[in-house]
Amino acid sequence: MTLHGHRSVDDALRARAIEVIPGGVYGHTSASRLWAGAPQFIKSARGSRFWDLDGHEYIDLMCSWGPMLHGHHHRKVDDAVDRQAALVNCGNGPAEVIVELAELFVETVEHANWAMFAKNGSDAINAAIKLARVSTGKRFILTDEGTSPPSDSVSQGTRPSENRDYIVFNDLASVEAGFKRHAGDVAGVIVSAFGHKPGEDQELTNPAFAQGLRQMCDIHGATLILDEIRSGFRLTSGGSWEEFAVAPDLSAWSKAIANGYPISALLGTDALRDAALSIEFDGSFWMSAVPMAAAIATINVLKSEDGLNRMYTRGAQLVHALRTQARKHGLDVRVTGPVTMPYLKFAGDDKLALTSQWAAQMGIRGVFVHPRHNWFLSTAHTADDINRVQEASDEAFAAVAEQM
Amino acid sequence: MTLHGHRSVDDALRARAIEVIPGGVYGHTSASRLWAGAPQFIKSARGSRFWDLDGHEYIDLMCSWGPMLHGHHHRKVDDAVDRQAALVNCGNGPAEVIVELAELFVETVEHANWAMFAKNGSDAINAAIKLARVSTGKRFILTDEGTSPPSDSVSQGTRPSENRDYIVFNDLASVEAGFKRHAGDVAGVIVSAFGHKPGEDQELTNPAFAQGLRQMCDIHGATLILDEIRSGFRLTSGGSWEEFAVAPDLSAWSKAIANGYPISALLGTDALRDAALSIEFDGSFWMSAVPMAAAIATINVLKSEDGLNRMYTRGAQLVHALRTQARKHGLDVRVTGPVTMPYLKFAGDDKLALTSQWAAQMGIRGVFVHPRHNWFLSTAHTADDINRVQEASDEAFAAVAEQM
Numbered sequence: 001m002t003l004h005g006h007r008s009v010d011d012a013l014r015a016r017a018i019e020v021i022p023g024g025v026y027g028h029t030s031a032s033r034l035w036a037g038a039p040q041f042i043k044s045a046r047g048s049r050f051w052d053l054d055g056h057e058y059i060d061l062m063c064s065w066g067p068m069l070h071g072h073h074h075r076k077v078d079d080a081v082d083r084q085a086a087l088v089n090c091g092n093g094p095a096e097v098i099v100e101l102a103e104l105f106v107e108t109v110e111h112a113n114w115a116m117f118a119k120n121g122s123d124a125i126n127a128a129i130k131l132a133r134v135s136t137g138k139r140f141i142l143t144d145e146g147t148s149p150p151s152d153s154v155s156q157g158t159r160p161s162e163n164r165d166y167i168v169f170n171d172l173a174s175v176e177a178g179f180k181r182h183a184g185d186v187a188g189v190i191v192s193a194f195g196h197k198p199g200e201d202q203e204l205t206n207p208a209f210a211q212g213l214r215q216m217c218d219i220h221g222a223t224l225i226l227d228e229i230r231s232g233f234r235l236t237s238g239g240s241w242e243e244f245a246v247a248p249d250l251s252a253w254s255k256a257i258a259n260g261y262p263i264s265a266l267l268g269t270d271a272l273r274d275a276a277l278s279i280e281f282d283g284s285f286w287m288s289a290v291p292m293a294a295a296i297a298t299i300n301v302l303k304s305e306d307g308l309n310r311m312y313t314r315g316a317q318l319v320h321a322l323r324t325q326a327r328k329h330g331l332d333v334r335v336t337g338p339v340t341m342p343y344l345k346f347a348g349d350d351k352l353a354l355t356s357q358w359a360a361q362m363g364i365r366g367v368f369v370h371p372r373h374n375w376f377l378s379t380a381h382t383a384d385d386i387n388r389v390q391e392a393s394d395e396a397f398a399a400v401a402e403q404m
Numbered sequence: 405m406t407l408h409g410h411r412s413v414d415d416a417l418r419a420r421a422i423e424v425i426p427g428g429v430y431g432h433t434s435a436s437r438l439w440a441g442a443p444q445f446i447k448s449a450r451g452s453r454f455w456d457l458d459g460h461e462y463i464d465l466m467c468s469w470g471p472m473l474h475g476h477h478h479r480k481v482d483d484a485v486d487r488q489a490a491l492v493n494c495g496n497g498p499a500e501v502i503v504e505l506a507e508l509f510v511e512t513v514e515h516a517n518w519a520m521f522a523k524n525g526s527d528a529i530n531a532a533i534k535l536a537r538v539s540t541g542k543r544f545i546l547t548d549e550g551t552s553p554p555s556d557s558v559s560q561g562t563r564p565s566e567n568r569d570y571i572v573f574n575d576l577a578s579v580e581a582g583f584k585r586h587a588g589d590v591a592g593v594i595v596s597a598f599g600h601k602p603g604e605d606q607e608l609t610n611p612a613f614a615q616g617l618r619q620m621c622d623i624h625g626a627t628l629i630l631d632e633i634r635s636g637f638r639l640t641s642g643g644s645w646e647e648f649a650v651a652p653d654l655s656a657w658s659k660a661i662a663n664g665y666p667i668s669a670l671l672g673t674d675a676l677r678d679a680a681l682s683i684e685f686d687g688s689f690w691m692s693a694v695p696m697a698a699a700i701a702t703i704n705v706l707k708s709e710d711g712l713n714r715m716y717t718r719g720a721q722l723v724h725a726l727r728t729q730a731r732k733h734g735l736d737v738r739v740t741g742p743v744t745m746p747y748l749k750f751a752g753d754d755k756l757a758l759t760s761q762w763a764a765q766m767g768i769r770g771v772f773v774h775p776r777h778n779w780f781l782s783t784a785h786t787a788d789d790i791n792r793v794q795e796a797s798d799e800a801f802a803a804v805a806e807q808m
Contacts, residue, residue, distance in 0.1 A: 016507070020503065020518055088476065090471050091454060099425070103423075103424050262689035277430065285523065
């Protein structure tokens with residue numbers, strides 16, 4: 001395989017960036033979190049591929065950390081965007097699409113009787129926390145460490161955030177202990193739809209955990225909030241815990257729901273409808289119509305084009321190949337989580353040294369994976385893409401094995 | 405003037421909305437906050453005009469509550485958007501435009517040495533609070549009531565938000581009292597660039613207030629945070645307090661900076677550069693390139709087309725006409741605030757009964773103003789638009805005078 005060479009244009013732009021942006025680039029897309037020599041800036045993208053500033057092509061296994069469910073520039077999504085944009089995007093009120101999108105969510109996600117829309121996943125999580133507190137009159141929120149950070153982390157810098165306490169994913173005893181520590185004062189439990197902590201093996205959900213959590217929330221009068229921000233539309237076409245017959249009271253969605261257009265959603269049950277009206281839930285761009293049109297098209301494409309099955313098929317092929325190749329090279333590698341959002345980590349690699357080395361080997365072979373965060377399949381990944389990934393991964397395993 | 409008639413299509417959609425969205429529509433664009441018979445949904449918009457679902461045309465004096473600085477579908481902004489969208493919007497990292505936009509902000513806003521970008525205005529405010537706390541090691545935030553709500557209002561429902569206390573705009577004694585109440589523990593002061601509380605007369609900034617505030621922050625080692633979310637690019641092309649020679653440590657921007665595309669910015673000084681790297685500041689869509697390209701074009705259009713002077717000219721014409729007409733009709737009306745963001749309220753109209761009645765008379769004459777919130781001029785408003793507004797306002801004053 002030809003290996004990607006130097007990145008001089010990217011380097012030159014980094015030198016300008018560091019002057020006017022703290023750290024050059026902040027947040028999850030900072031190249032400092034990838035591997036030495038990873039590209040920082042993106043020139044263009046199409047389908048399952050993207051290009052850096054120096055012209056190197058990559059197969060995109062991160063899908064922009066989730067949003068690109070159907071790949072870049074999906075025709076049906078972008079057509080819907082163009083149609084709405086020609087009318088109005090940011091108006092003095094919402095457009096008709098807000099009603100169509102709310103109807104589509106209510107029809108698609110079993111527990112949902114209503115929907116509200118915002119921009120960030122954390123907007124929906126914040127609102128869910130407010131709703132839990134308003135409707136129960138209690139204070140504490142129990143949450144697992146994989147969930148999206150609620151924004152009362154504004155107290156960062158002086159002390160740990162208040163009125164929040166942690167549970168362990170898939171561990172009912174930890175939930176029981178949380179309810180005991182804050183007896184009578186737990187407003188809600190926020191839990192991710194599957195277990196994903198950065199840099200750790202992922203965990204599928206134990207159905208008994210989901211069902212037990214629902215029971216405990218009912219017993220203690222607490223609101224069950226499902227964080228679907230990462231999982232939404234990559235596990236099922238509806239709510240991720242429907243297969244366990246567990247209905248949350250609220251669920252928070254974002255990332256993949258509009259194929260890269262900025263929107264998040266809070267879905268809830270009838271019992272919380274009036275409370276939802278009593279909280280502040282508002283933002284300058286939250287009524288913008290274009291991301292709503294994109295979301296409607298994204299969900300419809302997923303359903304009409306059998307998108308989930310296609311992602312599961314490609315994901316299973318990829319996960320199987322990675323495990324087989326690693327064994328062949330004598331490497332002890334764990335590929336964990338849903339096959340549509342796999343994460344590869346070398347066993348015992350607590351500091352992710354080998355995992356980062358392998359990701360770098362993938363990167364210079366034109367496959368973009370993250371050493372610390374789960375990856376994302378999209379419906380744009382073809383069998384040929386996965387074959388090319390496998391060629392790269394075989395060589396990347398060989399390179400790591402040789403360096404060990 | 406022909407008056408707008410009934411709104412049957414709007415009504416039919418409201419009936420669908422109420423089934424799947426709490427309250428039908430939530431937040432600041434809810435028609436329940438306008439006047440009886442106001443349209444809830446927007447069909448389309450162009451320049452300074454928009455249309456409701458029943459085909460009624462309006463001159464837009466709200467500019468979508470601020471964002472539409474150059475009117476809907478501005479050619480140069482949308483061309484920049486199309487160029488960037490053809491490359492990449494939501495990628496695995498930022499595009500080159502993030503550096504260009506940060507450079508443009510640093511060049512444009514005097515106090516700014518660096519820029520970071522997010523989606524909501526409150527994202528920038530939250531980050532500013534974190535930064536103030538991290539860099540000072542103190543806890544309390546003093547804020548005037550007109551500033552954008554920081555998100556530790558997640559404690560809503562159980563008790564008032566903690567570690568925040570209020571000052572009165574233009575009242576240095578209230579700031580001094582705040583510093584005294586929390587002696588040695590004030591991390592920062594957040595203040596809006598001019599005084600705007602919903603439903604109240606607006607206040608221009610007293611330069612001595614701005615300068616005194618800066619001095620007090622220096623004396624007490626507190627961070628001065630200027631909330632430019634509403635004011636940004638409608639008072640000056642740089643920071644709103646530059647004319648008073650007052651440089652804040654941080655400023656938060658959103659709304660008008662990208663002509664309706666969703667983005668916010670936090671600008672800061674070199675002294676806070678390292679601290680900025682130490683806080684969480686991250687969101688799924690914050691690196692998206694299209695709103696950044698829109699922001700660059702929006703700022704460049706404002707500068708190159710003398711946008712501020714044009715808005716001031718139209719605004720002054722409008723404010724003068726409203727005052728003159730009201731007097732002519734024997735009405736005691738106050739038009740307050742910057743002429744680019746005026747607010748009209750009948751004197752002593754605490755419950756806004758007359759003000760709402762007047763706004764309704766404007767609405768049925770095809771001019772969209774808000775009875776409780778300041779309005780916004782844009783560079784798309786023509787002299788002819790303002791003339792048409794004046795025709796409507798003259799009739800609206802007459803109608804209110806007759807009903808009194």
